[in-house]
Amino acid sequence: MPWNPNPKLWRDPVPADAARYDPADVFAAGLRNHHVANTAYPIAHQQTFKPYRVTRSEHAEVVARSFADIGDMCLYVHVPFCETRCSFCEYTVVGKSELDQTEAYVDALLREFELYDRQLALGSRRYFGLDIGGGTPGYLSAAQVERILAAIHARVTFEPGSDISIETTPSLAAADPAKLAAFRALGIDRISMGIQVIQPDLLRVLNRSGNGVEHHHRAVEAIRRAGFQRFNVDLMYGFAGQSLASWQATLDHAIALNPDYITLYRMRYKLTRISHQADAVTLDAIRPMSDLAKNRLREAGFHANPGKTTFSRIPGDVGTSSYLAKRVQTGIPYLGLGLGSQTFTHTSIAYNDGAAGKQLRPYFESVAAGRLPIQDLYDLPARHMMGKMAAVSFYFGEIQRAPFLAKFGVPLEEVFGPEIRFVLDQGWMTLRDDALALTPEGVHCYNGIIPLFAAPSIQRYLLERDPHQAADMVRNRDLALRTGARISHAVGPGDEAALG
Numbered sequence: 106m107p108w109n110p111n112p113k114l115w116r117d118p119v120p121a122d123a124a125r126y127d128p129a130d131v132f133a134a135g136l137r138n139h140h141v142a143n144t145a146y147p148i149a150h151q152q153t154f155k156p157y158r159v160t161r162s163e164h165a166e167v168v169a170r171s172f173a174d175i176g177d178m179c180l181y182v183h184v185p186f187c188e189t190r191c192s193f194c195e196y197t198v199v200g201k202s203e204l205d206q207t208e209a210y211v212d213a214l215l216r217e218f219e220l221y222d223r224q225l226a227l228g229s230r231r232y233f234g235l236d237i238g239g240g241t242p243g244y245l246s247a248a249q250v251e252r253i254l255a256a257i258h259a260r261v262t263f264e265p266g267s268d269i270s271i272e273t274t275p276s277l278a279a280a281d282p283a284k285l286a287a288f289r290a291l292g293i294d295r296i297s298m299g300i301q302v303i304q305p306d307l308l309r310v311l312n313r314s315g316n317g318v319e320h321h322h323r324a325v326e327a328i329r330r331a332g333f334q335r336f337n338v339d340l341m342y343g344f345a346g347q348s349l350a351s352w353q354a355t356l357d358h359a360i361a362l363n364p365d366y367i368t369l370y371r372m373r374y375k376l377t378r379i380s381h382q383a384d385a386v387t388l389d390a391i392r393p394m395s396d397l398a399k400n401r402l403r404e405a406g407f408h409a410n411p412g413k414t415t416f417s418r419i420p421g422d423v424g425t426s427s428y429l430a431k432r433v434q435t436g437i438p439y440l441g442l443g444l445g446s447q448t449f450t451h452t453s454i455a456y457n458d459g460a461a462g463k464q465l466r467p468y469f470e471s472v473a474a475g476r477l478p479i480q481d482l483y484d485l486p487a488r489h490m491m492g493k494m495a496a497v498s499f500y501f502g503e504i505q506r507a508p509f510l511a512k513f514g515v516p517l518e519e520v521f522g523p524e525i526r527f528v529l530d531q532g533w534m535t536l537r538d539d540a541l542a543l544t545p546e547g548v549h550c551y552n553g554i555i556p557l558f559a560a561p562s563i564q565r566y567l568l569e570r571d572p573h574q575a576a577d578m579v580r581n582r583d584l585a586l587r588t589g590a591r592i593s594h595a596v597g598p599g600d601e602a603a604l605g
């Protein structure tokens with residue numbers, strides 16, 4: 106049945122989500138809190154999402170209802186294993202003691218997929234892409250990835266134009282060209298490799314020395330030999346002590362590797378092991394880094410709209426996987442499988458076991474007991490689902506109007522009239538037939554613009570938050586690390602577990 110956006114499908118908002126704030130105040134609060142006002146949504150689960158959390162006994166019913174009329178969707182599979190844990194990483198990655206459990210993990214993933222298939226008849230829907238993200242899925246053996254893909258292909262069919270994308274690291278790619286060839290032979294179309302930065306001293310601080318430049322050329326050679334023609338490299342900026350000159354050297358090195366796409370990630374400090382450094386990184390330091398990257402990439406023949414984070418040198422190719430492009434541009438629902446994964450429908454957002462504690466045991470126990478391994482499930486009002494769709498849209502620098510209307514049954518301009526007038530008057534966005542898009546000036550202040558589309562409870566949180574206290578940058582993470590796995594909505598990943 107096609108999606109029909111009837112207002113009754115969404116939960117009623119609590120009073121905190123029925124308020125209205127002045128766009129100029131919200132914008133200023135977003136800029137003040139630029140380290141948290143970004144594409145990760147929501148901010149502060151406890152204060153914003155908590156009223157919409159459903160109990161475990163309601164999970165199956167809410168999941169069934171949320172997926173009832175969804176015909177088109179994507180799939181995400183999370184693989185939490187890594188050689189070492191980088192100190193900047195915000196993703197759900199397991200500790201050293203769990204690295205030997207890859208086979209048990211693949212078993213559990215497949216059981217989870219079966220549980221969803223039994224409840225939702227997955228084969229009756231249309232699929233537009235599959236991302237295998239992490240962590241580092243390249244850490245799995247080719248046989249393990251083959252098992253995952255075989256189980257998925259046995260139940261669902263992908264639409265023409267869909268692709269399968271996977272992530273790896275330089276050291277893994279350089280060490281095992283045969284594995285990459287096997288991935289490609291399995292029908293994986295796109296591969297993404299994190300370089301981040303190239304300076305040995307910075308890599309050391311980031312606990313990533315094992316992925317230095319000595320691996321890069323061999324890794325790229327292996328990727329190309331395997332037959333990958335859609336190859337992305339991730340770079341990061343916004344680290345404390347990262348100079349403009351060193352960032353330029355990283356950019357030039359990445360361009361020389363000749364990838365098809367380069368994705369720029371501005372460091373998000375929240376809940377990471379280097380969150381204490383955030384205060385040392387100002388917008389005045391970040392803006393020249395972002396400008397430098399854009400100019401350098403354009404000169405080298407890579408293109409992207411203002412505000413878009415993935416640059417492509419292939420004409421007509423946006424550079425991201427079809428999973429991400431669909432998710433970001435059209436707000437398509439997706440089912441996330443695996444530790445800490447996020448699942449997104451038109452009316453709900455769920456986080457799997459492990460999103461907080463980052464341990465395998467609770468996830469294994471849930472699937473073994475035959476229940477969906479959901480840690481937190483939120484049945485949400487339309488304003489939060491709109492806020493989520495809008496926040497993620499900024500990966501592409503624009504909010505598409507037709508998908509918004511199709512998803513919510515109401516035009517973007519009708520919901521966000523004062524906010525849109527504000528950004529148009531300031532010259533930070535333009536309203537085209539297809540999209541509300543950032544201008545080059547708006548790119549410099551996107552941290553103020555994104556919260557304009559957030560639900561009021563999130564806006565209030567930002568209005569009241571003291572960026573210099575910023576207890577939420579570390580507290581929840583420390584709590585999670587101290588107390589282990591099951592901490593209901595103590596933390597929630599932003600977009601992360603699903604973006605890569």
Ligand SMILES: C[S@@+](CC[C@H](N)C(=O)[O-])C[C@H]1O[C@@H](n2cnc3c(N)ncnc32)[C@H](O)[C@@H]1O
Nearest residue numbers: 193194195239240241299339370371372373605
């Ligand atoms: C799932 S991760 C990693 C892929 C692979 N494991 C690697 O490290 O090369 C995808 C990308 O997210 C980015 N990333 C990780 N932590 C981040 C953070 N705290 N803020 C912004 N980007 C981050 C990195 O650029 C990374 O390559």
Ligand code: SF4
Nearest residue numbers: 187190191194239240
């Ligand atoms: S950045 Fe990649 S390799 Fe490093 S911890 Fe995160 S997922 Fe693992």
